[in-house]
Amino acid sequence: xxxxxxxxxxxxxxxxxxxxxxxxxxxxxxxxxxxxxxxxxxxxxxxxxxxxxxxxxxxxxxxxxxxxxxxxxxxxxxxxxxxxxxxxxxxxxxxxxxxxxxxxxxxxxxx
Amino acid sequence: xxxxxxxxxxxxxxxxxxxxxxxxxxxxxxxxxxxxxxxxxxxxxxxxxxxxxxxxxxxxxxxxxxxxxxxxxxxxxxxxxxxxxxxxxxxxxxxxxxxxxxxxxxxxxxxxxxx
Numbered sequence: 001x002x003x004x005x006x007x008x009x010x011x012x013x014x015x016x017x018x019x020x021x022x023x024x025x026x027x028x029x030x031x032x033x034x035x036x037x038x039x040x041x042x043x044x045x046x047x048x049x050x051x052x053x054x055x056x057x058x059x060x061x062x063x064x065x066x067x068x069x070x071x072x073x074x075x076x077x078x079x080x081x082x083x084x085x086x087x088x089x090x091x092x093x094x095x096x097x098x099x100x101x102x103x104x105x106x107x108x109x110x111x
Numbered sequence: 112x113x114x115x116x117x118x119x120x121x122x123x124x125x126x127x128x129x130x131x132x133x134x135x136x137x138x139x140x141x142x143x144x145x146x147x148x149x150x151x152x153x154x155x156x157x158x159x160x161x162x163x164x165x166x167x168x169x170x171x172x173x174x175x176x177x178x179x180x181x182x183x184x185x186x187x188x189x190x191x192x193x194x195x196x197x198x199x200x201x202x203x204x205x206x207x208x209x210x211x212x213x214x215x216x217x218x219x220x221x222x223x224x225x226x
Binding site: 009033034041042043044046049080089098101102103104 | 153
């Protein structure tokens with residue numbers, strides 16, 4: 001059973017516009033969520049996190065929104081830049097702090 | 112850099128041969144993890160370690176074993192490689208008290224091809 005799901009394998013946006021990446025989860029007990037960014041031939045790198053007691057966390061161009069009633073979170077990138085083109089994973093901790101990841105969404109930002 | 116290295120970076124091996132991947136960290140973190148990345152599946156946990164000689168299975172552990180004899184090294188062994196184990200393997204480390212804010216630090220990955 002996939003506890004964290006990213007249902008959009010890919011997303012293409014124009015430079016300067018907003019990118020919205022979505023993630024759904026099934027376990028209402030998750031304490032926090034994280035987003036990772038991955039470039040080809042590199043390991044994933046931590047991008048931003050949000051506690052389950054908050055509904056928004058912002059860091060520069062990146063904002064994560066959490067809707068607990070819908071068990072849904074989203075990552076907004078404004079404005080999108082070509083360097084943002086990467087695969088984005090959402091993740092949540094299971095028992096013992098092990099992270100489980102969604103399937104990933106590949107973002108392509110066109111100049 | 113983050114102080115985590117994986118070796119080798121690329122490997123091609125034949126079906127049925129044993130293969131060992133190495134993860135080395137210089138951060139003295141207690142927790143270490145092995146994940147595999149496959150299209151449509153994201154990152155799936157194979158095995159993890161919460162200290163020297165303390166390891167446990169993840170969600171896709173069949174066909175894999177691990178060992179951690181020193182804090183800095185976490186080895187992943189494919190006892191008899193199969194084509195279904197062709198994947199990109201990532202090692203990750205974590206200082207558990209910072210997981211909520213920073214999550215894991217990942218290595219650069221090992222691309223393994225089983226022919």
